[in-house]
Amino acid sequence: MAFTYFFRDRQPLERAVDYLLPSIISSSHVQIWSAGSAMGPEPYTIAILLRERLGHHQFRNIRILATDIDISNNFGKTIVAGRYSTSDLQRLPPDMYERYFIPDPDAPEYSIISSEMRAAVEFHRHDLLTYDPIATGVKLIVCKNVLLHFTDEERVRVLTMFYHALSDDGVLLHEHTQKMPPELEGMFEQVFTDAQVFKKKKVGQ
Numbered sequence: 001m002a003f004t005y006f007f008r009d010r011q012p013l014e015r016a017v018d019y020l021l022p023s024i025i026s027s028s029h030v031q032i033w034s035a036g037s038a039m040g041p042e043p044y045t046i047a048i049l050l051r052e053r054l055g056h057h058q059f060r061n062i063r064i065l066a067t068d069i070d071i072s073n074n075f076g077k078t079i080v081a082g083r084y085s086t087s088d089l090q091r092l093p094p095d096m097y098e099r100y101f102i103p104d105p106d107a108p109e110y111s112i113i114s115s116e117m118r119a120a121v122e123f124h125r126h127d128l129l130t131y132d133p134i135a136t137g138v139k140l141i142v143c144k145n146v147l148l149h150f151t152d153e154e155r156v157r158v159l160t161m162f163y164h165a166l167s168d169d170g171v172l173l174h175e176h177t178q179k180m181p182p183e184l185e186g187m188f189e190q191v192f193t194d195a196q197v198f199k200k201k202k203v204g205q
């Protein structure tokens, strides 16, 4: 089972979201890619953080692509249902639980995320090592705790794919232990010293 939980790495996620907020607000169609999403806590955390910052109307412009190789063949079903064990939601601030979850009426030990969140997140089974992006023009790619399983060469190829998938003002977020390979310095520029948030460099910059 892939290890993940709601609100994991909240601080860097918030920094990436806040950095992009002016660009998100001025866009009518925003694509976000949670690459290696496991069973959904990461893409739903991104959805909650964005919904907290955007009104209902603006939030409807957000489409979060949750992808995973999903060897369990179960992640998609969990994400579509948006149903999680209530004990797995302990890290959520209580007010966020109140706003975004209801106990499952048929099994109170489970909770279901709101239909507004479910409408924003869609799951696709996808292997990053095909080096084929799920979309282009992506505003934010979050890929945390995935690349550490790949070889140096695979990592460079996946990051190069992310570069091509990002919009010109797009941003990539890693986990804090993941460094950008030196050969990709011409493609990405770190935005914050305390978070692995990288903006896409323009050609010739």
Ligand SMILES: C[S@@+](CC[C@H](N)C(=O)[O-])C[C@H]1O[C@@H](n2cnc3c(N)ncnc32)[C@H](O)[C@@H]1O
Pocket: 002, 003, 004, 005, 008, 035, 036, 037, 038, 039, 042, 067, 068, 069, 070, 071, 126, 127, 128, 129, 143, 144, 145, 146, 149
């Ligand atoms: C430790 S989980 C990380 C989940 C989430 N990103 C987080 O940080 O909480 C790693 C995920 O990467 C996925 N993964 C591993 N290899 C992959 C590949 N080649 N393509 C897509 N996903 C992959 C695994 O299936 C697993 O769900």
